[in-house]
Amino acid sequence: MLMARVQGSVIATRKHPSFEGWRLLICQPLSASGEPEGSPQVALDPHGAGLHQRVIISSDGAATRLAVGDPKSPARWLVVGIVDEPEGGGRLAS
Numbered sequence: 001m002l003m004a005r006v007q008g009s010v011i012a013t014r015k016h017p018s019f020e021g022w023r024l025l026i027c028q029p030l031s032a033s034g035e036p037e038g039s040p041q042v043a044l045d046p047h048g049a050g051l052h053q054r055v056i057i058s059s060d061g062a063a064t065r066l067a068v069g070d071p072k073s074p075a076r077w078l079v080v081g082i083v084d085e086p087e088g089g090g091r092l093a094s
Contacts, residue, residue, distance in 0.1 A: 002029045003083065004057045006049050010042055018065075018073035025049060025079065027057050043077035044068065054083035 010024035023045040031037040043057045044064060058064070061076040068075050 001056050001058050001080065004029045004041070004043075004055055005036075006051055006053050006055060007040060008051065016074055018068040018070035018075060019044070022046070022068065023048070025055075027055060027077070027079070029057070030054070041077045043079050044075055045079040047079055047082055049079055049082050055079045056081040056083060 004027035007026045007028050010026060012019075012024065015024075025043050025045045026040050027043045028036050028040045029038045041057065041059075043055075044067070045055075046067065047055075049055045056079070058078050058080045059076055060078070064075040064078040065071055065073045067078060
């Protein structure tokens, strides 16, 4: 799991059927110091995170496919929480 900041949303007129009804967010992973680190990821958002909010994202594709209800879905990243106040830096212990 990683701490990330919501940079925007994805608008898609055509998408995989398993993404129907899901919000897609562009999430920028953050380093322990809160600086951008690595490439932005597109994550499914079941929590309603807003622009520039800090979120916790998981790359557990199996859990994400289970959440969308399709074992063949290309989904990989999932917002698993919205951060109120960070503790101990930007990266979570896995």
